[in-house]
Amino acid sequence: MSTDATLRELVDKQAIYELMAHYADRIDANDPVGAAACFAEDGLGVYWQDCIGPKAIEERLTGILDRFHATSHHLSNVQIRLTSETAAAAQAYVYAFHRIKADMATPMHYWGRWVDELAKVDGQWKFKRREVVGIGSIDRGVDDFDHPGHPGRLSREAPMADFSVKENA
Amino acid sequence: MSTDATLRELVDKQAIYELMAHYADRIDANDPVGAAACFAEDGLGVYWQDCIGPKAIEERLTGILDRFHATSHHLSNVQIRLTSETAAAAQAYVYAFHRIKADMATPMHYWGRWVDELAKVDGQWKFKRREVVGIGSIDRGVDDFDHPGHPGRLSREAPMADFSVKENA
Amino acid sequence: MSTDATLRELVDKQAIYELMAHYADRIDANDPVGAAACFAEDGLGVYWQDCIGPKAIEERLTGILDRFHATSHHLSNVQIRLTSETAAAAQAYVYAFHRIKADMATPMHYWGRWVDELAKVDGQWKFKRREVVGIGSIDRGVDDFDHPGHPGRLSREAPMADFSVKENA
Numbered sequence: 001m002s003t004d005a006t007l008r009e010l011v012d013k014q015a016i017y018e019l020m021a022h023y024a025d026r027i028d029a030n031d032p033v034g035a036a037a038c039f040a041e042d043g044l045g046v047y048w049q050d051c052i053g054p055k056a057i058e059e060r061l062t063g064i065l066d067r068f069h070a071t072s073h074h075l076s077n078v079q080i081r082l083t084s085e086t087a088a089a090a091q092a093y094v095y096a097f098h099r100i101k102a103d104m105a106t107p108m109h110y111w112g113r114w115v116d117e118l119a120k121v122d123g124q125w126k127f128k129r130r131e132v133v134g135i136g137s138i139d140r141g142v143d144d145f146d147h148p149g150h151p152g153r154l155s156r157e158a159p160m161a162d163f164s165v166k167e168n169a
Numbered sequence: 170m171s172t173d174a175t176l177r178e179l180v181d182k183q184a185i186y187e188l189m190a191h192y193a194d195r196i197d198a199n200d201p202v203g204a205a206a207c208f209a210e211d212g213l214g215v216y217w218q219d220c221i222g223p224k225a226i227e228e229r230l231t232g233i234l235d236r237f238h239a240t241s242h243h244l245s246n247v248q249i250r251l252t253s254e255t256a257a258a259a260q261a262y263v264y265a266f267h268r269i270k271a272d273m274a275t276p277m278h279y280w281g282r283w284v285d286e287l288a289k290v291d292g293q294w295k296f297k298r299r300e301v302v303g304i305g306s307i308d309r310g311v312d313d314f315d316h317p318g319h320p321g322r323l324s325r326e327a328p329m330a331d332f333s334v335k336e337n338a
Numbered sequence: 339m340s341t342d343a344t345l346r347e348l349v350d351k352q353a354i355y356e357l358m359a360h361y362a363d364r365i366d367a368n369d370p371v372g373a374a375a376c377f378a379e380d381g382l383g384v385y386w387q388d389c390i391g392p393k394a395i396e397e398r399l400t401g402i403l404d405r406f407h408a409t410s411h412h413l414s415n416v417q418i419r420l421t422s423e424t425a426a427a428a429q430a431y432v433y434a435f436h437r438i439k440a441d442m443a444t445p446m447h448y449w450g451r452w453v454d455e456l457a458k459v460d461g462q463w464k465f466k467r468r469e470v471v472g473i474g475s476i477d478r479g480v481d482d483f484d485h486p487g488h489p490g491r492l493s494r495e496a497p498m499a500d501f502s503v504k505e506n507a
Contacts (some may be wrong), residue, residue, distance in 0.1 A: 021246045076412045077359045190415045
């Protein structure tokens with residue numbers, strides 16, 4: 001790759017990472033408007049139901065956040081695959097701490113992933129589609145099994161999932 | 170931005186990330202001298218009290234670390250805003266595991282953020298100010314509410330906090 | 339450093355980060371073949387015993403993964419030191435959530451580090467040596483102390499560990 005293309009890829013990945021971190025920051029700031037603004041105009045947020053566009057996403061997030069006194073969404077394992085100059089697929093692991101208004105003494109813990117499609121709109125990366133995929137949670141001491149599990153988890157007969165490491169020569 | 174300025178920004182962000190990771194590594198290595206050396210000469214460490222300069226910070230960290238048999242500070246959601254060629258604001262989420270000498274059987278868990286101001290001194294990024302901001306902890310099975318909470322958390326009437334995503338065109 | 343050398347360093351660090359995230363993704367996808375493929379042909383995986391080469395590593399991982407219904411390995415604090423154009427040392431913190439087949443109701447939690455040596459083989463970074471170093475775990479509610487602890491943890495008389503922050507001028 002040319003210097004320019006190489007640098008562009010690093011800058012795009014950094015920008016997408018920053019969008020993810022900013023979204024978590026806005027969620028944990030109890031700011032559904034700011035979190036919803038991370039989506040494209042026609043963006044789809046899958047929060048256990050489909051929400052299309054920042055307004056619908058904001059309303060859904062408001063309802064979810066209203067349950068909590070505090071939240072803290074810790075991201076890691078950010079994987080980004082640029083598919084064109086203005087499109088990308090990504091995922092990040094998330095662990096989330098929740099202080100529940102209804103039971104302040106017993107935090108809820110959540111483990112999962114955010115699985116994303118992104119679009120660059122007017123020079124800025126936005127979520128085109130974002131789905132929360134849980135693999136486990138402990139809600140007030142009770143283990144909750146109602147999670148879809150890792151996307152692409154193999155039975156060992158199944159085909160490979162597609163977050164492959166690109167040739168980095 | 171020019172290629173040079175774009176590259177400089179990536180390098181500065183990488184260096185600040187590495188400083189944060191190095192600080193956690195030194196804390197978890199039970200090395201208060203190494204952790205304190207991450208601060209500028211006039212750096213302020215806010216560890217539930219103000220400590221100015223590496224020597225005072227080292228003494229404070231020594232007292233804190235003496236309580237623990239082992240610690241593990243897991244950083245994520247690193248957000249860095251370069252405000253000049255030699256200054257930056259940053260924050261990182263932290264979850265910390267603590268093995269307490271006084272009660273080895275029951276770890277302490279801690280969730281919060283480090284909120285930082287940084288300065289580039291003689292070509293090297295250092296903490297100018299670093300504050301631990303907790304949002305929750307579980308100390309030997311007992312939930313502890315004595316935390317200031319997320320900086321900038323909104324009541325939904327309050328103004329927006331300022332870690333905005335920069336135009337990334 | 340020249341622009342090219344600076345860019346090369348960022349690209350190599352990004353590629354190594356992506357290898358680490360890809361390995362975790364493959365482990366959590368219940369894909370021991372994909373995880374073992376992250377190692378060089380003569381790579382050494384230290385999983386409480388020495389396994390040399392992708393085939394031996396795959397067999398060992400298969401045995402470990404068979405115990406679990408689901409796992410989630412959350413990486414952070416990635417520190418990478420390039421030692422030549424084709425060699426690097428690295429470490430990452432890890433917290434891992436495990437759903438155990440034998441006791442679905444009580445997850446196992448694990449805190450530790452992966453300590454790595456890497457080699458660039460045919461233009462692609464691979465693990466040359468990877469060791470899991472635990473500092474704590476809670477297995478079905480019971481705290482487990484059988485962990486080696488942080489590599490290089492100081493007694494305060496011991497010499498410094500070597501993940502120093504490089505001059506970033």
